[in-house]
Amino acid sequence: MTEQAQQDPAVPPSADDDVLRVEHISKKYGAVTALVDVDMHLRRGEVLGLIGDNGAGKSTLIKIICGFQPPTSGRIFMDGQEITFKSVDHARSLGIDVVYQDLALVNQLTVYENMFLNREPVRWPLLRKKKMRKEAQEHLDSMGIKTLKSVDLQVASLSGGQRQSIAVARSVFSNAKILLLDEPLAAMGVKEGAMILDLVRDLKAQGMAIIIIAHNYGQVFPVVDRVNLLRGGKITFDKYSQETSVEELTEMVVAEYRKALEERHRAAS
């Protein structure tokens, strides 16, 4: 299966195994319903684009998948087995990791310190800094991240793209099997964005399953295998990227926008 994916990345991976599946997920905050009966699945080595407007429920869904909060109802399966996430740490220990653009790294620490944050090797009581530097460098090399002069640099001195790749590299480093990338290209130039997309392709080729949450779906469309559109707390669209196009997605989003406008006009008059 992996071979097939490598030979022809355009062919979607076979459907026999979902690494992650959520069924009938609903989430209510008091009287507010954020998610209604959401079904979503993610296959091994698949890149899923999750798009939707602000307030559509994207972040709620992500928070549920990464163990930050439990759903009001519904079930979550990993590798076919039902699972209840007790915490973010629990989900992470099972291999699910979210990469937030600004949240992830500590500016005041170096690249290698960030890569090892909370998993530092220690020869008690001292940190094994040499080992940390060496392994961080090796890991970045193995992922093809070559834009860094040194792992000794403070993260504050890096560009947005470099930071994002370090954050992704850290998740991979911690043995993540499923990556959730939250707006990975936000506030990034074309060149930087291309660097991140290359990284996503590499990870996919290595069998990583990835969900990309993005506003600007045009930018991420080239690396996405399948697109889910979340609207009003429901998934209203699920297609392989060969079956759709940026134009169709745009039309759909614009149509929704018009509908929303009309509804608002109707409500106003």
Added chain:
Amino acid sequence: MSGAVQQAPEVVGGPPGQPSRGAWRALREAGALLARQREATVFVVDVLLIIYFGFISTVGRQAFFTHTNLITVTQLAAPIIILALGEVMLLICGEIDLSVGFIYQLAPFIMYFLITDYHVPGLLAILIALLSGPVIGWFNGFLTVALGLPSFIATLGTGFIINGIVLTTSGAQQQDIPPEVKGIGHWIGQYAWAEITFAVILTAIFHILLTRTRWGLHTVATGGNQLGAREAGVSVARIKYGNFMLTGFLGSLVGLQIAFQISIIDPTSGGYIPMFYAVAAAVIGGTAMLGGSGTIIGAFFGGILLAVLTNGFSVVGISAYPLPIIFGGAILLAMIANVQLTRLRDRGKA
């Protein structure tokens, strides 16, 4: 720096009276180096001050480098430094402890009352007195972490409360050191070099703690990006509790040291002043109040700076009245450097 050395001949060849380009460049590079290494800046200021008071000033030449005076300087510096070590850790993780001077006030009284009223053996009494600091530190942590109070206010409150407890229980009366602990007291604070020895050793320990251990790394992470640190699984609460407790311990240690040094347990010692000196030393040494950055070595030299200034003024015979102006100026200068250098660095990145 090697570039500056090569430029040196130009200085000689340049027209006299005009600053040549080479000299400027050397100055600029030296400036940049000092700016990068905040500890170095403070160290250089320390050395200049010592040279001034010790060699240049006519009065100081005879009085500064005497044995007695050097001890006085170290006894001024040591408490500031020791308290500053804790404040640096707290400031880095985004908190502050205003109550540490009152922990300092309380500790020797705990020892005293345990020995005289409860007949606890001396050594045990000292141990319990030392532990009172971490206990109060834990309570400060509880107020800050569990109840979500800003530590500035939380420790302001505990400070007043401890002060009240000390004044009430002691009747605001000074007490002598109980004879049971006079022997060990020498080692804690009465021997001339005891305090500065503690200060140097603790500085070394805290420097290693901050720069070479998980605890230090997580302290920086907590202050630098609390959400991110928590996301990575760092126990932010534990780090804060721990650093409050460390600071409390240092507070009670300094309290005992001072009591042994002056051979009196004084209900008016401690308080806000030593705490503010400690925070000043931390800030002058290059610790930002914004969390995420700070240096132990800088705080050490910051403490030396405050002590040498205080002592130098009195040795040289200058009125001590303008001294706070200099302290205030030093704090402002250090803070301006902190803020502006960070801004420069961020701009350099973009």
